[in-house]
Amino acid sequence: xxxxxxxxxxxxxxxxxxxxxxxxxxxxxxxxxxxxxxxxxxxxxxxxxxxxxxxxxxxxxxxxxxxxxxxxxxxxxxxxxxxxxxxxxxxxxxxxxxxxxxxxxxxxxxxxxxxxxxxxxxxxxxxxxxxxxxxxxxxxxxxxxxxxxxxxxxxxxxxxxxxxxxxxxxxxxxxxxxxxxxxxxxxxxxxxxxxxxxxxxxxxxxxxxxxxxxxxxxxxxxxxxxxxxxxxxxxxxxxxxxxxxxxxxxxxxxxxxxxxxxxxxxxxxxx
Amino acid sequence: xxxxxxxxxxxxxxxxxxxxxxxxxxxxxxxxxxxxxxxxxxxxxxxxxxxxxxxxxxxxxxxxxxxxxxxxxxxxxxxxxxxxxxxxxxxxxxxxxxxxxxxxxxxxxxxxxxxxxxxxxxxxxxxxxxxxxxxxxxxxxxxxxxxxxxxxxxxxxxxxxxxxxxxxxxxxxxxxxxxxxxxxxxxxxxxxxxxxxxxxxxxxxxxxxxxxxxxxxxxxxxxxxxxxxxxxxxxxxxxxxxxxxxxxxxxxxxxxxxxxxxxxxxxxxxxxxxxxxxxxxxxxx
Numbered sequence: 001x002x003x004x005x006x007x008x009x010x011x012x013x014x015x016x017x018x019x020x021x022x023x024x025x026x027x028x029x030x031x032x033x034x035x036x037x038x039x040x041x042x043x044x045x046x047x048x049x050x051x052x053x054x055x056x057x058x059x060x061x062x063x064x065x066x067x068x069x070x071x072x073x074x075x076x077x078x079x080x081x082x083x084x085x086x087x088x089x090x091x092x093x094x095x096x097x098x099x100x101x102x103x104x105x106x107x108x109x110x111x112x113x114x115x116x117x118x119x120x121x122x123x124x125x126x127x128x129x130x131x132x133x134x135x136x137x138x139x140x141x142x143x144x145x146x147x148x149x150x151x152x153x154x155x156x157x158x159x160x161x162x163x164x165x166x167x168x169x170x171x172x173x174x175x176x177x178x179x180x181x182x183x184x185x186x187x188x189x190x191x192x193x194x195x196x197x198x199x200x201x202x203x204x205x206x207x208x209x210x211x212x213x214x215x216x217x218x219x220x221x222x223x224x225x226x227x228x229x230x231x232x233x234x235x236x237x238x239x240x241x242x243x244x245x246x247x248x249x250x251x252x253x254x255x256x257x258x259x260x261x262x263x264x265x266x267x268x269x270x271x
Numbered sequence: 272x273x274x275x276x277x278x279x280x281x282x283x284x285x286x287x288x289x290x291x292x293x294x295x296x297x298x299x300x301x302x303x304x305x306x307x308x309x310x311x312x313x314x315x316x317x318x319x320x321x322x323x324x325x326x327x328x329x330x331x332x333x334x335x336x337x338x339x340x341x342x343x344x345x346x347x348x349x350x351x352x353x354x355x356x357x358x359x360x361x362x363x364x365x366x367x368x369x370x371x372x373x374x375x376x377x378x379x380x381x382x383x384x385x386x387x388x389x390x391x392x393x394x395x396x397x398x399x400x401x402x403x404x405x406x407x408x409x410x411x412x413x414x415x416x417x418x419x420x421x422x423x424x425x426x427x428x429x430x431x432x433x434x435x436x437x438x439x440x441x442x443x444x445x446x447x448x449x450x451x452x453x454x455x456x457x458x459x460x461x462x463x464x465x466x467x468x469x470x471x472x473x474x475x476x477x478x479x480x481x482x483x484x485x486x487x488x489x490x491x492x493x494x495x496x497x498x499x500x501x502x503x504x505x506x507x508x509x510x511x512x513x514x515x516x517x518x519x520x521x522x523x524x525x526x527x528x529x530x531x532x533x534x535x536x537x538x539x540x541x542x543x544x545x546x547x548x549x550x551x552x553x554x555x556x
Contacts (some may be wrong), residue, residue: 077376081298095454101447104546105469115455150546 020204021045021068021172027061027076028230037063039229041077045172045206047269050198052207052215053223053232056265060230061208068206069093069174082171091119092141094170096178101158102149102164103205109136109145119168128167135163138200139193157185162197173198173205180210188246191217195243212258217244224264234264324490330516336402338516342524351503359501362418362490366425367532369383370482374430375475378437382471383463392438404492410496420497422523428531429482436478440471471545476540483536502528 026041037060045051053061054083066072067079069263070086072091081093102111110117112132117125120130136142149157159176165173178194179187191214198205198218200220215222218237224234240248248254298306312332319331328336334466345352377395380387407424410531445465452462494503502525507515 069454071450088458089454091456093454095451097447097450099445099447101445101451102468103448103466118452118455118457118461148546 018047019044019050020047020082021206022078022080023068024078026064026067026074026079028067029074029075036072036229039066039231040200041230041232043223043232045204047204048202050203050205050207051221051223052209052219052220053225054209054212054215054265055210055225055230056227058230059225059227061225065174065176065206065208066227068172069095091115091168092171094165094168094173096158096161096165096173096175098177098180100149100154100161102152102157102160104149105150107146108141108152109133111149111160112136112167114164116216117167120170131169132163135166136160136238139163140195151156154182155190158182158190159193162194166197166201170256171204173203175205175207175209177208177210179214187211187214192246194218199243212261213249213254216240216257216260217249222261224261226265236261298341300361315537326412327513327515328439329334330519335518337520339523341397342517342520346524352502355500355502355505356524356528358418358499359490359494359503359525362421362493362501363486363528363532365418366422366429368491369422369426370429370480370486372431373426374478374482375437377430377442378434378475378478380464381434382438383467384439388438395431395434399435401429402521403431407493407496410493416497416499418499418501421490421493421501423501424493425486428489429486430476432481432485433475434478436474436476437471440474440478441467443467443472443474471521472540472544474538476544479536479540480533482527483532487525487532491525 015211021044023041023043025040026043027036028038034070041064043051053064054120055061063072067074068081068086070090073087082092084090086093103114106114109129109132112127112135116128125241133142136145139162140161141156141163144152144156144160148178149160152160154239175194179190182190198204207215207218219238219250222236222238223232224236225231226233236257240253240257316331319326333553342352346356347353362483377387381392381395382388397416404424406427407420407446410423410427414423441463448466448470449462452466457465490501490534491503491506493508494501498504502521506518506521509515509521
């Protein structure tokens with residue numbers, strides 16, 4: 001049982017400016033149709049920072065996420081996580097998808113241990129069971145460890161997939177519209193949960209989303225992307241105090257930021 | 272209290288009403304089955320009594336029942352019919368095992384590798400469109416009049432549904448699931464064994480059910496054409512002697528073998544694919 005990975009308590013926010021993920025001169029052109037999905041992207045994400053990217057469909061944000069996850073090679077540019085170039089999937093990257101994507105023939109806890117089972121084998125997965133239980137308790141699913149995913153609600157399934165993302169204690173969390181399939185009330189709740197978990201673990205996260213309110217609610221920085229070619233047009237710092245509450249969504253400051261981004265994206269939509 | 276709520280309490284009786292269900296949907300299964308049986312046998316009986324058809328072509332239900340009992344006695348006492356049934360049973364099980372082995376392997380080749388998809392699949396489709404029963408004389412020429420030629424024909428017929436179902440099952444894993452496995456560093460073999468195969472099991476079992484039916488048809492066709500000592504040979508013999516009640520009762524006992532095979536597959540499916548409850552009408556699949 002590796003004790004050093006049980007950092008469920010918050011870590012003092014001291015060395016906040018250490019860069020975790022660095023991207024420079026990144027571009028991606030699909031060979032198939034010569035489509036320029038990304039052009040000259042520069043991005044640095046610091047330790048403990050929550051960065052979101054918003055933009056219309058086809059602006060290249062999913063491509064950016066896939067390259068950051070090591071699921072797809074870039075055409076040009078430098079992609080570096082924790083000082084190491086990303087040249088494939090890595091254990092220090094945790095991912096969440098639009099769907100919870102739990103295997104229906106495995107129990108919740110077996111699903112959570114899947115990344116460890118694949119990389120280090122069944123024995124390692126057995127050894128990590130306590131840590132998986134801690135994570136399940138952290139998201140309030142302690143009683144559902146031995147239940148099959150068919151019996152979980154959509155929100156519970158996504159909470160389980162949060163645990164699966166966290167189980168190998170990644171340095172970087174990549175979230176691909178994780179709550180877009182959930183109803184609005186569940187989504188609000190999940191965003192609160194995600195904020196709590198990220199701040200408790202001092203996690204560094206990168207979120208792709210369609211929801212401007214979700215992006216503003218969760219982020220320290222929001223990148224606004226535009227299409228043809230896919231590029232970052234603005235990097236907005238969100239200085240709303242933390243922890244953020246759902247009531248803050250109705251404040252003028254919150255509304256101003258959302259309106260600003262909507263204006264940026266809207267101009268593109270009508271042009 | 273406001274006027275509005277005051278008014279509501281004036282009509283505070285519960286609103287109880289019953290959803291109407293048509294009579295035909297309300298008949299319990301055993302009643303429905305018995306009813307249909309009586310109707311069909313009744314029409315059959317009437318047809319023979321009123322001599323709509325000749326007795327030689329269609330025996331009466333009574334004659335058929337008598338013969339069913341006779342064949343049943345022969346089977347129970349270990350007579351020559353039991354031996355014939357045992358021959359056919361062996362043929363069917365050997366053929367099913369071979370079809371599963373070859374069909375599954377080819378299915379994985381087609382579903383998992385680009386080579387299989389590009390090179391093997393077109394040939395399989397070409398062979399599958401041929402009437403496979405037409406190969407029976409070839410199998411007899413190659414393997415003789417013994418059980419082997421019947422096994423070959425039955426396996427040949429049953430292989431294709433398993434290939435197609437296995438390949439389709441492997442394709443069925445969603446984009447998200449593939450991405451998940453890639454992102455957690457799963458090897459190709461791990462992705463195949465831990466994701467694509469379990470995920471494809473419902474498809475594979477559908478193929479196995481089709482193959483179970485095909486293997487029976489293949490074995491009996493082989494016995495019709497290649498003689499030997501199986502149940503198919505008995506049926507052909509009785510038919511050539513215009514012993515129609517015997518043909519009927521042999522077919523009925525043969526269907527028990529087919530049912531046994533089918534339900535073995537269903538049983539295995541229930542055990543292995545416990546997370547996916549099949550939605551076949553009547554709950555028999």
